[in-house]
Amino acid sequence: AVFIIVLTLIMIWDMNKVYNISEMIHDDHNDLWEPMNETALRSWWSPLDICLLKMNDSSLDVKTYRAKTCSKLPGINLTPSNDVMVPKLFCNAGSSLGKSCPAPLNDRNYFYYRLRDVRYRDGRATFLSDALKSLAKKRMPLVFVGDGLSKQNEDAVVCDLLRTDGNLITVMTGLAYLQQKMGSTFNRSALTNTMIPDYVVRWRNMESFPLEIKYFKLWAVEDEAVGNDAAASRKARKTKKRSLKRRYLHHDHSHSTT
Numbered sequence: 085a086v087f088i089i090v091l092t093l094i095m096i097w098d099m100n101k102v103y104n105i106s107e108m109i110h111d112d113h114n115d116l117w118e119p120m121n122e123t124a125l126r127s128w129w130s131p132l133d134i135c136l137l138k139m140n141d142s143s144l145d146v147k148t149y150r151a152k153t154c155s156k157l158p159g160i161n162l163t164p165s166n167d168v169m170v171p172k173l174f175c176n177a178g179s180s181l182g183k184s185c186p187a188p189l190n191d192r193n194y195f196y197y198r199l200r201d202v203r204y205r206d207g208r209a210t211f212l213s214d215a216l217k218s219l220a221k222k223r224m225p226l227v228f229v230g231d232g233l234s235k236q237n238e239d240a241v242v243c244d245l246l247r248t249d250g251n252l253i254t255v256m257t258g259l260a261y262l263q264q265k266m267g268s269t270f271n272r273s274a275l276t277n278t279m280i281p282d283y284v285v286r287w288r289n290m291e292s293f294p295l296e297i298k299y300f301k302l303w304a305v306e307d308e309a310v311g312n313d314a315a316a317s318r319k320a321r322k323t324k325k326r327s328l329k330r331r332y333l334h335h336d337h338s339h340s341t342t
Contacts, residue, residue, distance in 0.1 A: 117197040118205075124198060127207030129177070130247075131157050136177040137195050139187045146179070146187050175243035183239075212241070213249050217287060220295035225281065228299040238299045242283050254286045258296070 125134060135154035136146070175181060177188045177195070188195055198205050219226060226241070228234040242255060256264070258281035263270045281296035 116200060117194075118200045119193075120196055120198050124205075124207070125196065128198065129195075133177040137188050140191070142187055144187060146185070149187070175239075175246055180236075180239045180243055208248065210248055212244055216241075216245065216285070216295055217290065217293075220285070220287070220290065220293040223293070225296040225298055228297075230302050235299050235301070238282065238297060242285070242297065245285060249287070252288055254288075256284050256286075258282055258284055258298075261294070 120128065129137070132150070132154055135157060136150060138153075139146075139149055177185075179185055198207070203209075204211075216226065228238045245253060246255060259272070261284040262275070262280065279298070281298045283297040285295040285297065287293075
């Protein structure tokens with residue numbers, strides 16, 4: 085009888101533990117977020133973004149909706165000749181650095197929320213910009229290594245810099261930067277062994293300290309391991325990361341930095 089009671093108590097404890105873990109996983113942390121009023125919304129989103137957030141039909145094409153519904157907003161001109169609204173690298177709620185994204189749709193209300201924490205609720209805060217300036221001054225690149233999510237993170241960083249720093253920065257693709265820097269001596273075929281960054285960010289007050297941003301796709305290194313050995317897979321992954329780090333940090337920067 086004692087054994088049965090103990091076993092029952094263990095089962096109850098174990099089920100309660102599983103429930104707690106499940107609760108943690110599915111917790112959407114609502115208590116950390118708060119809805120934004122119009123003033124706060126404008127500090128995080130541009131007028132064009134706010135217009136795009138009102139889309140309510142997933143079958144609509146973002147570009148068509150933008151041209152039809154948002155082009156008449158004050159100060160917005162969606163013609164290609166307008167560099168302010170359509171620069172070479174442009175981010176908004178319907179695109180990321182020129183690449184199309186799914187429509188945001190107005191039923192996804194989390195677009196209208198911000199963190200309650202006073203340190204992070206300000207849409208004009210420059211924590212990220214300040215940190216990346218520090219990297220640039222030390223001539224250290226920002227490198228992302230991973231799968232497609234890491235690539236999205238790279239694009240998100242560049243987009244947020246464009247949002248917070250705006251006219252204070254110039255963002256170019258790595259090839260465009262090298263072409264501008266090298267001028268008539270630029271030769272694409274001669275750059276075979278040069279690690280070309282995806283983006284180069286330059287701040288107006290520190291032009292001589294460009295920040296190089298690069299993404300490396302981490303291939304399925306598990307396939308390089310022996311069988312399904314987890315330890316071998318981890319070792320192969322670490323070796324791959326070290327190799328990428330050495331390749332980028334020790335390559336010839338004469339063509340990519342000032």
